[in-house]
Amino acid sequence: MEFTASQIAGILEGEVDGNPGVAVHKLSKIEEGEVGSLTFLANPKYTPYIYRTEASIIIVNRDFTPEQELNSTLIKVDDAYKAFSKLLAYYNQVKNNKTGIEKPVFISDSATYGAGVYLGAFAYIGANVVLGDNVKIYPNAYIGDNVRIGDNTIVFAGAKIYSETEIGRDCVIHSGVILGADGFGFTPDENGEFTKVPQTGNVILEDHVDVGAGTTIDRATLGSTVLRRGVKLDNQIQIAHNVEIGEHTVIAAQTGIAGSTKIGRNCMIGGQVGIVGHIVIGDRVRIQAQSGISRNIKDDEVLQGSPAMVYGDYNKSYVHFRNLPRLVQRIEKLESSKGN
Numbered sequence: 619m620e621f622t623a624s625q626i627a628g629i630l631e632g633e634v635d636g637n638p639g640v641a642v643h644k645l646s647k648i649e650e651g652e653v654g655s656l657t658f659l660a661n662p663k664y665t666p667y668i669y670r671t672e673a674s675i676i677i678v679n680r681d682f683t684p685e686q687e688l689n690s691t692l693i694k695v696d697d698a699y700k701a702f703s704k705l706l707a708y709y710n711q712v713k714n715n716k717t718g719i720e721k722p723v724f725i726s727d728s729a730t731y732g733a734g735v736y737l738g739a740f741a742y743i744g745a746n747v748v749l750g751d752n753v754k755i756y757p758n759a760y761i762g763d764n765v766r767i768g769d770n771t772i773v774f775a776g777a778k779i780y781s782e783t784e785i786g787r788d789c790v791i792h793s794g795v796i797l798g799a800d801g802f803g804f805t806p807d808e809n810g811e812f813t814k815v816p817q818t819g820n821v822i823l824e825d826h827v828d829v830g831a832g833t834t835i836d837r838a839t840l841g842s843t844v845l846r847r848g849v850k851l852d853n854q855i856q857i858a859h860n861v862e863i864g865e866h867t868v869i870a871a872q873t874g875i876a877g878s879t880k881i882g883r884n885c886m887i888g889g890q891v892g893i894v895g896h897i898v899i900g901d902r903v904r905i906q907a908q909s910g911i912s913r914n915i916k917d918d919e920v921l922q923g924s925p926a927m928v929y930g931d932y933n934k935s936y937v938h939f940r941n942l943p944r945l946v947q948r949i950e951k952l953e954s955s956k957g958n
Contacts, residue, residue: 619643619712623675623691626656629708630677630701636691640674645709648673651690660699677701714772716754726763738775750787762798768825780837786825786847794832797821801836801843801859801877815839817859823849830855830871839877852889864901882917892924 624638646655648664651673658677659668668676669686680694695701716736719725724742731737731749738757743749747761750769755761760778768787773779777791780798791797803815819838823845829835830853835843838860845851848866856874857863863875864883873887876895881887885899888907893899900917910924921928923935 619709621656623693626675626677626705627693630693630695630704632677632693632695632701633680634691634693636688638691640691642674645706646673648676651676656705658698658702660697660702677705714754720757732769744781756793774831780821782820782837784820784822786823786827788826789823790828792829792831792833792853795829796834797823797829798837799834801839803839803859803877819843819859821845824865827851833857836877846883858895870907 620641620643622639622641623634623636627634642654642656644655646652646657648657648659648667648671651657651671653672653674655673656675657671657673659665659682660679668684668688671690673690675693676690677693677695677698679698680696682694717734719737720739722740723737725737726743726745726747728745729743729747731753732751734752735749736754737743738755738759740758741755742760743755744761744763744765746764748766750767750771752770753767754772756773756775758776759773762779762781762783764781765779765783767773767785768789770787771785771789771791773791774793776793777795778797779791783798785791798821800817803817804812805815806812817837817839819841821835821837822842824847826848827845828850830851832853833851833855835845835857836859837843841860843857843860844862846863846865849863850868852869852871854871855869858875858877860878861875863881864885866883867881867885867887869887870889872889873891875881875893878896879893879899881899882901882903884901885903887905888909890908891905891911893911897911897914899911899915900919902918903915904920905911906922908924909922911921915921919928
């Protein structure tokens with residue numbers, strides 16, 4: 619894809635300073651800019667690069683005034699960082715705007731799909747599946763029976779969507795994701811052998827949910843495992859059966875959430891966090907990376923450690939922990955002096 623400075627300025631509601639006809643076909647960091655690339659300058663510490671870069675077009679703030687001669691065309695906007703982010707979103711939208719049905723694809727006779735759909739080669743679409751308008755199913759994806767997927771949702775290559783799963787509008791499901799596999803439900807008998815408990819529920823993703831590559835979300839034993847509107851998940855996260863995650867909560871990679879835990883709205887959970895089952899985490903909670911959560915958490919708490927404690931208390935305790943070897947030496951000296 620190729621865009622001129624004039625076209626880009628139109629998308630960003632910006633002003634061209636230079637050649638409006640200069641074209642770019644790729645994006646770059648300002649320090650690595652090449653002819654034919656577009657970049658941006660938002661952080662003042664990168665200003666020296668603007669005089670050395672070979673990028674053809676640079677997005678800058680409106681108040682930027684060059685102190686040396688530039689070889690690049692500038693597009694001046696109110697906020698260069700936000701404008702570049704907007705352009706990235708537009709670029710992705712154009713790039714991913716595939717349509718049509720490739721061959722071979724299996725589509726059940728009872729499945730239905732809307733306008734502008736894309737089905738990549740070797741995709742499988744099961745019985746009674748309903749796909750909305752502009753849904754994109756990339757190659758080798760599996761869509762099980764009775765799945766419903768809302769408008770403008772993208773399912774990337776190799777994702778597996780088990781039966782009865784419901785996905786809302788404008789969601790993104792990355793490669794390797796598994797939605798709706800059985801929850802980890804087993805019960806021991808009198809001989810200590812474990813028997814599987816049937817998992818008869820489903821998974822529900824509301825609108826604008828993103829699920830990172832390799833993440834797994836288990837179906838409920840009964841009822842639903844639910845991710846509310848705007849939830850964003852990183853790669854390689856495990857969410858167990860009957861978990862509920864509130865609106866606009868974000869979770870970083872390698873976090874594991876055990877069954878039936880309820881997480882509130884607008885929470886931020888760091889990487890490698892472990893959360894036990896059957897607890898309630900309030901709204902706007904912040905959990906630092908590698909923390910272990912084993913109790914109910916009230917609204918607005920900030921936690922760190924395993925088992926987790928209030929963030930400020932953790933930092934104070936850690937200072938004492940680092941001093942333990944010296945404290946032990948002092949105690950040993952005191953005890954030895956008393957013995958003498």
